[in-house]
Amino acid sequence: MKKIISFILTLIIVLTQGNIIFATANDKINLDIASKSAVLMDAASGKVLYEKNSHEKLPPASVTKVMTMLLICEAIESGKIKENDDVQISETAASMGGSQIFLEPGEIQKVDTLLKSIAVASANDACVAMAEYVGGSVEEFVCLMNNRAKKLGMKDTNFVNTNGLPVDNHYTSAYDIGLMSKELLRHEKISKYLTTWMDEVVVGKKQAKIGISNTNKLVKHYTGATGVKTGFTQEAKYCLSASALRNGTQLIAVTLCAETSPIRFKDATSLLNYGFANYESVKVCDANEKITTVKFPKGSKENVDLVSKDNLSILIKKGESKDFTKKVEIKEDISLPIKKNTELGVVKVYKGKELIGESKIVTTEDIDKASYGEILRRMIDSII
Structure with missing residues (x-):
């Protein structure tokens, strides 16, 4: 089937002004971890x-x-x-x-x-x-x-x-x-x-x-x-x-x-305490949340909603602002028919040029090929 659709939607989500800052493994963290x-x-x-x-x-x-x-x-x-x-x-x-x-x-x-x-x-x-x-x-x-x-x-x-x-x-x-x-x-x-x-x-x-x-x-x-x-x-x-x-x-x-069981629990507790004290998650979208609508001129349904397959959250350092870019990418070549929950693209979250999170986006229903009569009706409707 001919190429149906190829586009990239870019949406800027600005919750507040500033940049997201992540901790890295090279940050100097004062944790006394005894485990090897x-x-x-x-x-x-x-x-x-x-x-x-x-x-x-x-x-x-x-x-x-x-x-x-x-x-x-x-x-x-x-x-x-x-x-x-x-x-x-x-x-x-x-x-x-x-x-x-x-x-x-x-x-x-x-x-x-x-x-x-x-x-x-x-x-x-x-x-x-x-x-x-x-x-x-x-x-x-x-x-x-x-x-x-x-x-x-x-x-x-x-x-x-x-x-x-x-x-x-x-x-x-x-x-x-x-x-x-x-x-x-x-x-x-x-x-x-x-x-x-x-x-x-x-x-x-x-x-x-x-x-x-x-x-x-x-x-x-x-x-x-x-x-x-x-x-x-x-x-x-x-x-x-x-x-x-x-x-x-x-x-x-x-x-x-x-070396001992208490040490492993102490180390894990220290790590978790550090994480919760310094970081928080910012929700981008929930699983099954609508991300975009795709047009299928030759589909049994012309406009089809695509949803996020999974929950998508971004981890940020507490106190830092929440400014990031969400980009929706749809596959270029899509053949009909399509089953429900088929992956048709991905929603990606960027901090500048760095990809910091993503989730697949999927269909919410089956999409069959439209009949010739339905395609003709659409053409007439568009002309009128």
């Missing part, structure tokens, strides 16, 4: 506000499960699996050591129960059961983990298993953990479990109730905590990906290789 590696990241934009050896490749222990949970959530939202699906537990899954919910070979569990057990109890056996269910095998699921890591830009990562139990060549970095935690937090389905302090599950062929509790103490003790995951092995030492939301600003603090 750490990063503080804005969950909306991925902007790094603080880092210490953030790209050093280290074993992540059970923080690995952030990626496992992400793939499960994406499989649910894509329709590949359902939360109430039955999962039969294999011998392999039941044989996992470490943190577990003591699944038995042959028993049946729901996807939702296994996901909760991973998020709250860090259950290694549930990880393997879900890996086999989603990927067909643990090995295939690990391939999916590494492929997803590449798509997220996780350049310091190689996964070998689903749960972070000690194994050669299994590593990631504080920065990469921030990236996958950021992606996981986009899924509302998991948020209820990431913030669950205590619960119970029914397991085994005798249907025994066992209590489960969250190893992330910040869920109970830090205001606004939203997750995400702890980890510990003798090699990895004490690891943590912690997130919190306050006044519309969501931050992620990652600490790796802390």
